[in-house]
Amino acid sequence: DQQVKQNSPSLSVQEGRISILNCDYTNSMFDYFLWYKKYPAEGPTFLISISSIKDKNEDGRFTVFLNKSAKHLSLHIVPSQPGDSAVYFCAANIYSGGGADGLTFGKGTHLIIQP
């Protein structure tokens, strides 16, 4: 039973356009969400996060939107660049403020930016 779901295994977007990656979750206890980016043969690297008390968080070209009622979040990348081609993982946590809870990950979406 996947508590964090990324239903699109892959997504192809033209360079310069907007990339939208989606993520759904089922556990209503989750209140902190993170996006990680992963290149081949490397570990995931943190990209952006959002707390459930917010509905939007922006960092440069990256914006994460959270819809708690729908248990849905999305990552927007504008404009998309070739270096954005990677696998993107959505992850969720019950906010611990420094406690040691592990993250629950989705299976990832492979984003391909076409020149």
Added chain:
Amino acid sequence: DAGVIQSPRHEVTEMGQEVTLRCKPISGHNSLFWYRQTMMRGLELLIYFNNNVPIDDSGMPEDRFSAKMPNASFSTLKIQPSEPRDSAVYFCASRPPYEDEQFFGPGTRLTVL
């Protein structure tokens, strides 16, 4: 600053052999996590430690898997005996106090023949 260090980067072994994966977390981080990535199940948490103490090992698949953290700068994940279905990429991650962001190592790709 060095990130999370994992060794070996690649391990090929035969079924039945013991495998030990190693992790050195980032200095100053007090939480350490072991994850496994497979095509079927994605990234799944195996076990995590807080201040060197195992907190939750409910993700460990079975008794063949064990993990230790003898001090703040070293952890091991051992599989004994290994089986072909253990083939996966194993990631170690560490986290600083009072933060939720985890920092991942490059992973160990394990192949059990």
